[in-house]
Amino acid sequence: MIWLSIAGSAVVTYAVRAFAFRVALPTSLPRGVLRYLDALPAAIIAALVGPAVLVPGGAVTRGPELAAVIVVIGVVAWRRNLLAGALAGVAVVALLRLVLAA
Amino acid sequence: MRRLSPQRAALAEGWPVLVTVFVVGTSFGIVARQAGLAPAEIVATSVFVFAGASQFAMVQVFKDGAAWPLIVATVLLINLRHLLMAAALRPYFTQVTIARRLAAAFVLTDEAFAMAIGWFRRGRTELTYYATFAVALYLGWIAATIIGMVVGPSIGEPRRFGVDFAITATFTAIVVLGLRRRSDAVVAVVSALIAAGLTFFGASVVAVVTAGALAPLLAVLVREDGAA
Numbered sequence: 481m482i483w484l485s486i487a488g489s490a491v492v493t494y495a496v497r498a499f500a501f502r503v504a505l506p507t508s509l510p511r512g513v514l515r516y517l518d519a520l521p522a523a524i525i526a527a528l529v530g531p532a533v534l535v536p537g538g539a540v541t542r543g544p545e546l547a548a549v550i551v552v553i554g555v556v557a558w559r560r561n562l563l564a565g566a567l568a569g570v571a572v573v574a575l576l577r578l579v580l581a582a
Numbered sequence: 583m584r585r586l587s588p589q590r591a592a593l594a595e596g597w598p599v600l601v602t603v604f605v606v607g608t609s610f611g612i613v614a615r616q617a618g619l620a621p622a623e624i625v626a627t628s629v630f631v632f633a634g635a636s637q638f639a640m641v642q643v644f645k646d647g648a649a650w651p652l653i654v655a656t657v658l659l660i661n662l663r664h665l666l667m668a669a670a671l672r673p674y675f676t677q678v679t680i681a682r683r684l685a686a687a688f689v690l691t692d693e694a695f696a697m698a699i700g701w702f703r704r705g706r707t708e709l710t711y712y713a714t715f716a717v718a719l720y721l722g723w724i725a726a727t728i729i730g731m732v733v734g735p736s737i738g739e740p741r742r743f744g745v746d747f748a749i750t751a752t753f754t755a756i757v758v759l760g761l762r763r764r765s766d767a768v769v770a771v772v773s774a775l776i777a778a779g780l781t782f783f784g785a786s787v788v789a790v791v792t793a794g795a796l797a798p799l800l801a802v803l804v805r806e807d808g809a810a
Contacts, residue, residue: 481650482623488654489640490630493661498687500668501675512802519801520794521670521699522760523773524663525753527793528692530774531781532750540782545747552751556758562700565758566598569751574744 544576588708592697592715598748599693603634603719604726605745610637611730617645621731628727632720633691636660639787656787663791667695671712674702678709689716693749700756765804773797 509517533545548569556565586594593600607628614624619641627637636657643653668690675683686709694716701711757770777793780786 482619482644483626484650485640485644485653486623486627486630488650489627489633489636489657492654492658493631493633493636493664494688496658496661497664497668497690498684500665500672501683501687501690502680515802516798517670519766519769519798520666521695521703522757522766522770523797524666524670524790524794525696525699525757526770526773527663527777527790527797528696529750529753529757530776530778530793531786531789532747533754533774534778535782536746538781538786545750548744548747548751549754552754553758556755560759562595562752562755562759563598565755566748566751569754570598570744570748572744573747573751577744 542580544573544580547576548572588701588706588711589714591701592711593718595700596693596697596715596718599697599752600715600718600722602745602748603693604722606634607723607726608730608733610634610641611727611732613638613730614641614727615731617641619644624727624731625724628724631657632689632723633657633661633664634723659787659791662788663692663794664690664695666791666794667692671695671698674698674707675709686712686716689713689720691716691719693719696753696756700759703756703760765801768804769797769800772800 529549533549534541536545551572552565552569555568556562559565610628611624614627614637615621619627627640631637631640639656639660640653643656648656668687671686671690675686678686694712697715698712701708761767761770773793773796776796777789780789780792785792
């Protein structure tokens with residue numbers, strides 16, 4: 481049974497990933513659709529961030545994640561540097577979790 | 583910043599994410615082993631399914647004794663978000679053959695998607711950035727799964743060092759770097775809140791695909807109001 485689960489999961493996962501890559505969109509789309517598609521990437525990435533910041537591990541954050549994300553936004557807005565922002569965020573989260581655990 | 587080749591840039595910017603994914607992959611190996619899966623099954627899952635969150639869900643549902651159609655349906659729901667991601671990446675892949683697009687689709691993950699969008703939003707077009715990062719992630723994920731399976735429970739708790747947050751921080755940075763107008767920020771914040779709300783109320787399986795599909799509607803509405 482587990483092999484059926486693995487095979488089935490592999491098939492549906494690949495089908496979902498391949499579908500939109502394979503199918504061509506019409507070359508001329510209404511303006512509203514273009515706006516929608518333009519806003520889509522950031523919305524998806526933000527949707528991945530939201531739960532990890534506000535309800536990490538399924539429980540409401542005690543603060544470190546929220547504080548860290550504010551630091552990331554600040555650092556990136558200031559330095560325009562992806563790596564600097566990411567490392568600052570990790571440092572803040574590690575530090576605050578340590579403080580809260582103490 | 584000096585200009586790196588796309589391959590080098592992918593690794594220079596992507597390493598915190600790769601390290602985190604490696605840690606997550608290791609814990610997948612551990613968790614799957616503890617759930618009673620055989621080594622061949624665990625490795626096959628990482629090689630053929632290759633989808634972090636849904637692999638953990640698979641193990642959980644399997645442990646609960648669910649029938650295989652339910653396991654597959656759960657995986658499908660969790661991975662539906664990749665439909666949106668592939669649609670967003672599609673315009674950048676128009677110049678390459680179908681075979682390459684299908685290969686790109688196989689290594690599509692949240693992380694590879696986010697890194698690629700971060701790259702394209704800076705006006706770069708080289709697909710090698712995506713390919714390098716996505717393949718590195720794939721190989722790292724498999725290696726990490728095997729390591730986790732073998733070394734098992736001797737690994738400590740990675741959360742303590744904030745390692746789990748590297749992906750979230752990188753994704754946040756990508757969103758911030760990609761902001762071009764006020765409505766982008768509104769869409770991002772609303773999307774994050776919807777996804778967090780759904781997760782809080784137990785709908786984490788569909789949180790990302792729902793929030794990701796709904797929030798961009800705001801961009802459409804806001805713009806049309808402005809034009810009117």
